[in-house]
Amino acid sequence: MHLSALALASLPADIVTPIYDRRHHAPGVVHLGLGAFHRAHQAMVFDQLLAGGDTRWGIHGVGMTRPDLVNQLKTQDGLYAVRVADGQGVKWQVPGALWRTNVATTERDAVVQAIAAPSTRWVTLTVTEKGYMPNLAQLLLDGLRLRQQAGLSGITIASCDNLQGNGHKLQALVKAAAAPQDSEVLSWLDAQCAFPCSMVDRIVPAATPEVLAAAHEALGVKDHCALSTEGFWEWVIEDRFADPADAALLQSAGVRVTADVHSYEEAKLRMLNGSHTAMALMGAVTGRPFIASCIGVPHIREFVFRLMGHEVAPHLSRSDWADYRTALIARFGNPYLKHSVHQIATDSSQKIPQRWPPSVLGQIAQGATFEHHALAAAVFVRYTLGVDEQGQTYNLNDPQAQSLMALGAAQRTTPEACVRTLLAREDLWGSALPQDAAWTARVKHWHQHILQHGVDHAVQQLTGT
Structure with missing residues (x-):
């Protein structure tokens, strides 16, 4: 029935x-x-x-x-x-x-x-x-x-x-x-x-x-x-x-x-959605299937906590952002949700422009660190390889999949050129970020670290966990 x-x-x-x-x-x-x-x-x-x-x-x-x-x-x-x-x-x-x-x-x-x-x-x-x-x-x-x-x-x-x-x-x-x-x-x-x-x-x-x-x-x-x-x-x-x-x-x-929807929507886009995209890409590359699998790892949880608090929150107008962050960390760990990292990584090229660059540009304007976003961007570059760290292949479900994977294929032989080319794309990063040499240098640094030692090692080095 x-x-x-x-x-x-x-x-x-x-x-x-x-x-x-x-x-x-x-x-x-x-x-x-x-x-x-x-x-x-x-x-x-x-x-x-x-x-x-x-x-x-x-x-x-x-x-x-x-x-x-x-x-x-x-x-x-x-x-x-x-x-x-x-x-x-x-x-x-x-x-x-x-x-x-x-x-x-x-x-x-x-x-x-x-x-x-x-x-x-x-x-x-x-x-x-x-x-x-x-x-x-x-x-x-x-x-x-x-x-x-x-x-x-x-x-x-x-x-x-x-x-x-x-x-x-x-x-x-x-x-x-x-x-x-x-x-x-x-x-x-x-x-x-x-x-x-x-x-x-x-x-x-x-x-x-x-x-x-x-x-x-x-x-x-x-x-x-x-x-x-x-x-x-x-x-x-x-x-x-x-x-x-x-x-x-x-x-x-x-x-x-x-009358003020903007403060809520920018907090959601940059805190929840921005963190989701970062974790989804990490999960896809490391072979963790769900968001709960990612946030359950202490160094990834610390990464997300710091990403939101150190690099996103300073540029938000939502006053209760700290409580919102606490709620988000708990929600990400909900064992019932089984939220697939590959589902969330879908259409990343359409989502990243809204979720990451505003926070990075805010940090640059204040002379503050953007290391967490740089590492996330490096993971995105690594994600375009289409194969995880265990050697399992996956599809990029993205309107830009063809160009991203063509670019990603060059990572093994010319990683710096690959990063430079991807970071130059204004459809992903806007017009200002591609001109910032310090941003490009830090993404290159983390990308090289990831290729040599893996995503987890890079996150652990950044968070000290």
Whole structure:
């Protein structure tokens, strides 16, 4: 027997399940990017609002490219189990906020019609940093144009991706897609729609056979869409909504509504995401499979602690960064998460530019050390070899994989030239860092050390552990 609406009544009493009507109301939210993260984060916030009696938060979920996931969710009536596990214990929940589903690549018109539906109040997005392309903007614009032409009210369009100023970037992208004849749509959009910036934070690994087996055991039914996540979650969103009353509603569900999203998003990008990328690359090169495997090693834990405290925190405006760091170290060590280092290392060439250079440049401006970032950059260079220190090969899942691996292949024979060439790439490091001789020299130093003695030895030498 599979998880479905009919199966809910047979689930064990300790499983939290939806008790609201999922059949007689139209969705109020269209979500683009129906991956694991959304289903274990925003969808659970909307589930909480629905459980409180507000029927306007059902989700029309849109898979951008993956029909397999959408088809599995359809067979389960949009239901899936989430294991929430941390130091406080383990609990299972079946959120019920996902009411309808489509795939953007094959059912584009249905998605446009969903954005234009009278019941739609919000559009949310988790399509990853590399997904902010003209075709995404055109999809949104086509739906918004239909709303405007039908005389409908404006909506809130909330980016939840790891991009600084994500709301501003998304709004600019949509407006750039407009044609000269779209002047009325743009005027309506400016007057009635809202593009708040937001920051979302919850560690949600890709589903594994272990999680699916655990879900089967806990629920007594099969669930092909089960997920595992941590107890911690954070959603910080700018106080900018098409319906201002949404601010209080979101706050009632634990969302932080503020005029200052930037201080939270920069802390997350540079502390959590920056550390994640560094550890993922270290794990990939040393053959450690999960983030918990990395942070559990004393010298890597000390490296991450110092990276955040010595080189990242001095350039943050989030005042509670020390408490945030403590929470991050504990979260990274959560044994239930099984967060694959290769999953996190995916698209590193797209992620590093946002996560590392701002801190390095801040340190340079203050005449302070940037050794931890230099070592991390050296590990990234070593990662492009595509083989770990045990001789096991791995794939670089990256849009720049071909050029990175071509460069990486030269490390054995001309390591200094390889480092110099990689550090000269402005798409990775911006325009200022490639000009800094001291930065290049320190990355070269650590890269040579790693090639000769390994990543662990280099980290131990830096941290003195």
